[in-house]
Amino acid sequence: MNDNNINNNFYNNNKDYHVDDNPSGNWHMEDNDNRRIYPTPKLKNEKPKKKKKRLFLKLVGFTAAALVFGVIAGAAASGYHYFFVYENDNNDIVVIDEEARSLEDGSVIELSDEDTTPATTTKIDGIITDVSDIATKVMPSIVSITSTDIITQYDIFFGRQFSKPVEGSGSGIIIGQSDSSILIVTNNHVVDGAEEIKVEFIDDNKVNALIKGADPRSDLAILEVAIEDLSDDTLNAIKVARLGDSEKLKAGEMVIAIGNALGYGQSVTVGYVSALNREVTNQGITMKLVQTDAAINPGNSGGALININGEVIGINTLKFADTKVEGMGYAIPISDAIPMINLLVNNKALEVTEMGFLGINVETARNVSRDLSMQFNMPIGVFVNDIVENSPAEEAGLKSGHIIEGFNDVKIETIDDLLNILTYSRPGDQITLKIRELQNGQYIEKELNITLSARP
Structure with a gap:
């Protein structure tokens, strides 16, 4: 068994x-x-478990259906907004003032103080991908400049001397229009020493231009084109540029550079403000400039750096070129340029004997540089040591120890800045000298109204 x-x-x-x-x-x-130490389990019918499983599956199916419905509904709403609402959303649209700025003799160019919204652009998730509308509106305000200089060369073999014309290219910005002329701002180095200057407008019409005023230290020059030299078609095609406020610029803000790159005609490049108030020294002159990675090439000098509102916020002036450097271009902030532009528009540089007399001993005056300012907690400007007796400066209350930081609306940071602006001032001119005076350990802002006299 x-x-x-x-x-x-x-x-x-x-x-x-x-x-x-x-x-x-x-x-x-x-x-x-x-002998029973624990209950013997009874086998149960398995059908209730199947019911729980079916209930769980139903719950999962219901949740999935709800999610699918939510996705479809959201996509439908987004599609409606994109195709129907976005087309009519005019929050991103600006109408750039196309009226010519009337610029009569003695008038002053100012920043635009009108509220604006960004110009029409194409965006993907908040990123601007198309600036063609902005460029189209601004390009009529930009000109191409060709300057011709005559250089003398020598033949070392035969001892002959001969002259040869050399052309250079640059750009300019239309800043004003009067009944008799069009005024254009550009860089001084674009037209310095030129025997002949030609300006080409948006309609490809070329005319001669004359230098109305130029200042090497600020690298600015004003060109004048006679209205009578322009056709009606050209006058209808061009526009006066809208000037923005470079004081409101921020690093990372999108900017657009327009100019006559390499002399090929107007071109557009896009980039961002890399930094503000960059101190750049060129040919012994130090300037505070806006740094940008928008491509600025030879021929762009004097052209416009504009914001997405279509406003000029800088005048392209130079770039660093090196095998180790990429995307380092610079522009003169328009807010810093306007006071000098107004001087050049309304005045011309004078000989020393014709200049107005202030009465500061420039031999003993000292520049308060940025380094000295940080080291001794002093404002940047010209530190005055000696005043000429009975001079306009003394009579107005200027004293030893005062620091000059402004002449009317022009910033003064060095003795050269002060001498430079005095070359545009005549005897009898009433000026406002902006100074700092040390009081109780702090430098207090003050203004002195001074009437310049003839040189003694």
Whole structure:
């Protein structure tokens, strides 16, 4: 007899054990058996578990359906906004003032003080990808400049001397228009020493231009074009530029450079303001400029650096060119340029004998540079040591120890700045000298009204 039969007989003869009357044939112990130490589990019908599983699946399906519905509804709403609402959203549209700035003799060019919104652009998730609308509106205000200089060369073999014309290219910005002329601002180095200057407008019409005023230190020059030399078509095509406020610029702000790159005609490059108030020294002259990574190439000098409102916020002037350098161009901040532009428009440089006399001893005056300013906590400007007795400066209250930081609206940071602006001032001119005076350990701002006299 095998083990299975023995076991079966044992359980069959033992009253304490029996087989349930169910098809599974499971063995069970009597509930009152003293050998029972834990309840014998009863097999349960598995159908309730299937119901729970089906309920879970239904719950998952309902949740998935809700998510799909939400996605579809959101996409539909976004599509409606994109195709129907965005087209009519004019918050990104600006109408640039296209009226010519009337510039009569003695008038003053000022920053635009009108509230503006960004010009029409194409955006993807807030990123501007198309500035063609801005460029189209500004380009009529930009000109190409060709300057011709005559240089003398020598033939070392035959001892002959001959002259040769050399052309240079640059750009300019139309800043004013009167009944008799168009005024254009450019860099002084674009036209300095030129025998002939030609200006090309947006309609490709070329005319001669004359230098109305130039200042090497600020690298600015004003060109004048006679209205009578322009056709009606050209006059209808050109526009006076809208000038912005470079004091409001921020690093990271998008800018657009427009100019006559390499003399090929107007071109557009886009970049960002990399830094503000960069001190750059060129040919012994230090200037504070706006740094940008918008490409500025030869021929762009004198062109416009504009913001997304279509306003000129800088005059492109130079770039660093080196195998180790990329994307370092510079522009003169328009807010710094305007006071000198007004001087050049309304005045011309005078000989020393014709200049107005202030009465400061420039031999003993000292420049308060940025380094000295930080070291001694002093304002940047011209530190006055000696005043000429009975001079206009003394009579107005200028004293030793005062620091000059402004002449009318022009910033004064060096003695050269002060001498330079005096070359445009005549005897009898009333000027405002902006100074700082040390009081109780602090430099207080003051203004002195002075009438310049003739040189003694």
